[in-house]
Amino acid sequence: MNVRMRIAPSPTGYLHVGNARAALFNWLYARHTGGTFILRIDDTDLARSEPEYEDDVLVGLRWLGLDWDEGVEAGGPHGTYRQSDRLDRYREVAERLLATGAAYLCFCTPEELDERRKKAQAQGRPPGYDGRCRLLDPVEAGRRAAEGEPAVIRLAVARPGMTTFVDVVRDEVSFDHEAVDDFVLVRSDGSPTYHLASTVDDVDYEITHVARGEDLLSSTPKHILIARAMGASVPTYAHLPLLFGPDGRKLSKRHGDVSLKAYREGGYLPEAMFNYMSLLGWSFEAETTVFTKEQAIERFDLAAVSKNAAVFDPEKLEWMNGVYIRGLDPIEFIDRAIPFVEDELGRELSGVEREQLSALGPLVQERVKLLTEVPGMMSFVFATALTYDERSWRKVMEIDTTPGTLDAALDRLAIVGDWKAAAIERELRAMLDELGLSARKGLQPIRVAATGSTVSPPLFETLEVLGREVTLDRLRSARARL
């Protein structure tokens, strides 16, 4: 059987990391099985759907490296893969279910339903719809609807009854139909509900495996019932553990950054994001946490997905991002970092500046966890008038050996023959000997003078990149400021 899986986000907001994780698991399994991965846009909620969000979904998935074989922008045998283009189809299915008696018209008003629900809940009964309109004569009901009386279409759920299915991650799950009410398929304005649209699409697109968040577990009997009523086969379901925020609740906006976009712009590498997210509810192997996309595809299995919810841990993600940054080819690192530097600078870098950046690149690369940290770590190179970090200045410039150190450094650096890190180091170490200073004490003033901070890339290389003129200039300025 050819595996066909889909991810069906609603473009009502930026791509959520929970959805991105679900997309990732679907993609991994599709790739693992040599199946087909499909991107469908569930935009039945016309009021809240925005093109900007749809765009963000596409950009986000591509950024993560999740390519789709069918769907929006990729095409395929099923049209546009957008629910808003299939309204007629949902209507058609609903009419047929109505005709076969699998569904019925309901004229209860929202107010009545609300009232009855409250009462049921107060009495400890299942709060769902009580099925009252099911008793109506279909012909009579049809006439009322034709006359314009507002009506919804509900599925006639078998009662008594029970729906049982085997969930790939949770094994067998059953729902007594006591708790599955005759839910709405089509609203009184003629629009399909999520349950109808999503299930019809899954059937029409011949989806074989539905892997989605556990929040949809209790809706699954509804989807199975619709598929069966359509005379279609039921896909295999896999309900993925939910992603929690640090407070142990479903990850949502109030937890801060829940959009993938925030991570894309926050200096994270897609490889790291991919790796980290794949660990939320799954493990590559007991002792291994860092692995490639290919390795993940090779080993991924829905049946091995964990049942318990996972807390999204930003600290571990950041650590992992550092691992991936350090693993980057130096050229690649600079290429990826440059946009962040230019963004911070508000202008493009010149050729010379790019070279300086490249020279310092490998030294900075192993010191950052996020690409967004690069500008802060390199900006001193481009500064025309250096600003000193106040704490750094107080800590090392206001001690009594500093003036002498700077004077000595100035003298020695002026005569360094070949302005290279090795020569600079030789000269400065000789200076330390002469002054009887430890490297720790003697080099810090030079660092602060040259970079403005006690924290910087290694000093000798840094001075080499700055060049003799700029270095001497900065030492003089600092000396004058003492």
Next chain:
RNA sequence: GGCCCCGUCGUCCAGCGGCCUAGGACGCCGGCCUUUCAAGCCGGUAACGCGGGUUCGAAUCCCGUCGGGGCUACCA
């Protein structure tokens, strides 16, 4: 309230009846290295929610209990 799901270090995972005096990773703490900061290396901290069974033997199976979560819409 009803239904459903879940319960191993603070967090993410490993464990699927004996290999467990419970393993890895993040974090945290300490040390080494060191021109700062990182990185790296070494070491440490820390968990089977609880109570009953089943079994020669239970983190692993069963029941209960407690706890957490999800759903409960003419949202998705």
